[in-house]
Amino acid sequence: MHKGKIRGVRITGLGKHLPERKLTNADLEKMVNTRDEWIVTRTGMKERYIAGPDEPTSSLSLQAARKALARAGVEPEQIDLIIVATVTPDMFFPSTACLVQAGLGAKNAAGFDLEAACPNFVYACAVGSQFIATGMYDCVLVIGADTLSKIINWEDRNTCVLFGDGAGAAVLQPCPDDRGFLSFSLGIDGSGGEFLKIPAGGSRCPASHESVERRLHTIHMNGPEVYKFAVRSMPDAAIDSLARAGMKTEDVDLLVPHQANLRIIEAARKRLGLPPEKVFVNIEKYGNISGASIPVALTEAEEQGLLKEGSIVVLTAFGAGYTWGACTLRW
């Protein structure tokens, strides 16, 4: 067996939830010095959804989770483990997983939050799968959810046009046949940490009047540096994951990449030699919703009938840290 390869775990239900309020590029033109044409040509984004003041990550998570559970035919009491993968938890503690557990009434569940930036959903699937593969648990609820609008500097045009809010959830259960997760490829490189971060609010720079005045609790990003990393890491992770499953890019039926920038997705597609119809794109509707990006895309791919039984699906993502993660599934 290849290193990193596991068997016997598949996604049995998917669900997504987006907030009601839509923010278009035209709306952003009224907020900062930007243009619809710049945003569309540089990123592919046209609109994104923004959570309300009383809508934290846990509330988007709950709604996505309920839909995924319904599709899987699973009751909250059956859930053994809840993993909420997010960079925007409701609070430092309790974990967002605890809040979701209480909201669902999942009285038999353990749970925790996981933070690996935008590849969060892939990481959470990798972690959740281990519990099922070892036989410790039978039902794991994995949620990728973020409310990035809450940590954006809305006066910084370099970042505020890029992000949105949303949640996606998946139910993982044992699978006796050869479907499900075939392999994972995960990695981090902390030397890229400077290029995408929230400098304050943690133990290094606790909240103070000065940190708030200097907007240190918001996203700080060097876009071109992150771009260079992204176009390399997303296809590399996909290729490595495929190799671990004993496959090549020719075997891929559908690639579901992290939706951070259409140009990054296009560069990855070309590097992998895939035709456009094999790459799922919905960035125009949502912008970059971080950990929710892949589960929302996967849910939509299923709704559109693109996930056929037996088809080979690859998820791949990059993010702050740097982090990257990909996995190969037989649907």
Ligand SMILES: CC(C)(COP(=O)(O)OP(=O)(O)OC[C@H]1O[C@@H](n2cnc3c(N)ncnc32)[C@H](O)[C@@H]1OP(=O)(O)O)[C@@H](O)C(=O)NCCC(=O)NCCS
């Ligand atoms: C951010 C990003 C879209 C910028 O695109 P780019 O082609 O690299 O553009 P640049 O950063 O070179 O900026 C070009 C110009 O546009 C300007 N600009 C930046 N944001 C703008 C906006 N919203 N509207 C109009 N102009 C903007 C810049 O100020 C710069 O102007 P200058 O040349 O006068 O200094 C791109 O670098 C990117 O997507 N990087 C990866 C970011 C990412 O994915 N982050 C999340 C990781 S999970």
